[in-house]
Amino acid sequence: MSLTVNGETIQVPGDTTLDALIEKGTVSPTPGNLLAVDGSLLQEGGGKRFTAVLNGEPWEDGAARLPRDAALSVTDGADATEDYAEEEVSAPPTIEFSGVGAIHAYAGSGAAGKALRRTGAVSGLTVDEVVSEPVGEVVKKYNADTGGDKVVALTFDDGPWPDSTSAILDILAENDAKATFFTIGQQISGGNADVVKRAHDAGHQISSHSYDHASAGDGRGVDMGRQTPQEQVDEVLKGYEAIEAATGAAASHAFRTPGGNFSAETAQILQPHITAEIGWNIDTEDWRRPGAQAIADRIKQAKPGSIILMHDGGGDRSQTVEALRQALPYLKEQGYRFVTIDELLAYNDPAQM
Ligand SMILES: [Zn+2]
Structure with missing residues (x-):
């Protein structure tokens, strides 16, 4: 059957897959990297193997048969982030002292902040994505x-x-x-x-x-x-x-x-x-x-x-x-x-x- 790959029409066996095209060297996309939850490099080439578009739609399954007369574009793979667990954590209000005196009383202005804490399944690293910043609490001294x-x-x-x-x-x-x-x-x-x-x-x-x-x-x-x-x-x-x-x-x-x-x-x-x-x-x-x-x-x-x-x-x-x-x-x-x-x-x- 015929197939157009990156603008060039070629003849391929009827059961061809994108994996087969990569194996034969018809296309040679560079895989993306696997990143840790904090964005640091975890594994070079450990990300997505390729980016493919078939007849204008994303094509992600390298092992699936390609349809006849299709137009396929293949470019380098994107970076991927490791799997992670996510939990909500709260951040206590920061404290600001104001005034001078023997009584040190919370003025009731503060509120805890919220963050999503992500823990990487591979790296074990944690990062907090702030949802809402804590509001400072004033401790009045008077x-x-x-x-x-x-x-x-x-x-x-x-x-x-x-x-x-x-x-x-x-x-x-x-x-x-x-x-x-x-x-x-x-x-x-x-x-x-x-x-x-x-x-x-x-x-x-x-x-x-x-x-x-x-x-x-x-x-x-x-x-x-x-x-x-x-x-x-x-x-x-x-x-x-x-x-x-x-x-x-x-x-x-x-x-x-x-x-x-x-x-x-x-x-x-x-x-x-x-x-x-x-x-x-x-x-x-x-x-x-x-x-x-x-x-x-x-x-x-x-x-x-x-x-x-x-x-x-x-x-x-x-x-x-x-x-x-x-x-x-x-x-x-x-x-x-x-x-x-x-x-x-x-x-x-x-x-x-
Ligand atoms: Zn004492």
């Missing part, structure tokens, strides 16, 4: 604006602790004061758990200060930023679980990081799990045990909306207890009330700060 209300937030870290947490609860009760306890989850057991329950029942806020003060992994007992993302998330979630097991109530999601180390990276990792990270306006440095008078003098410097950092755990806190005995009646005389962190946060919308 100090509470109470509109002149004379309120102060007393905060106690590193507890619960035998004796000192109870002693502090007694003084708070005597002064009709509410406070916030930033607890270490792994310490909430046995008698300590009973003290946390007592604090919760008395109306104090039980918040988390991590599960083990960033001791896991490479956190070195002070910095979650040294831990893996999963370890950081565990610090928060296990901290909440310990609180909820002791109090029977949901833990506040206002969190305080160990050492106050709250980088943009940590802010991004914790974003689904916390509403704010809480610093302080007045550091009493009570853990140094500078004397009850020195601690009391620092507490007395409070202004409306101040967050005051103290410790009920981590060692002998008798100076802190004695300082509170002096300072709380003094501040009450000045017209101050003592509120929890969540009550203080309710004064302002972070998006407006």
Whole structure:
């Protein structure tokens, strides 16, 4: 039969196929290359063997019989991409800090992005094709604006602790004061758990200060930023679980990081799990045990909306207890009330700060 190949009419056996024409050297298309999912060369000549058009239509089957009197054009093969598996992955919002202050609250502007992750069946390489970019989340740093209300937030870290947490609860009760306890989850057991329950029942806020003060992994007992993302998330979630097991109530999601180390990276990792990270306006440095008078003098410097950092755990806190005995009646005389962190946060919308 006759066949026109690349513009030249030739005579061929009736059962001729494109594979046969290539084998005889009638046409010699160069095969394309096989590419990995990321576009890199995986195998030279491993792509499509040829590009063929028969009577104006694509012709892909090299082993199929060619019809009589057909017009066939054959050119080089195209590159092919390896097979791949595809899954949807989400990208957390990037974090941008704005402002200055003791409260570090998510302003609610962010959204996760979406991407299709392709994993090559041959190369094992992965590439992400972005479907939607993440929208940045702003973490507003600000100090509470109470509109002149004379309120102060007393905060106690590193507890619960035998004796000192109870002693502090007694003084708070005597002064009709509410406070916030930033607890270490792994310490909430046995008698300590009973003290946390007592604090919760008395109306104090039980918040988390991590599960083990960033001791896991490479956190070195002070910095979650040294831990893996999963370890950081565990610090928060296990901290909440310990609180909820002791109090029977949901833990506040206002969190305080160990050492106050709250980088943009940590802010991004914790974003689904916390509403704010809480610093302080007045550091009493009570853990140094500078004397009850020195601690009391620092507490007395409070202004409306101040967050005051103290410790009920981590060692002998008798100076802190004695300082509170002096300072709380003094501040009450000045017209101050003592509120929890969540009550203080309710004064302002972070998006407006
Ligand atoms: Zn601490």
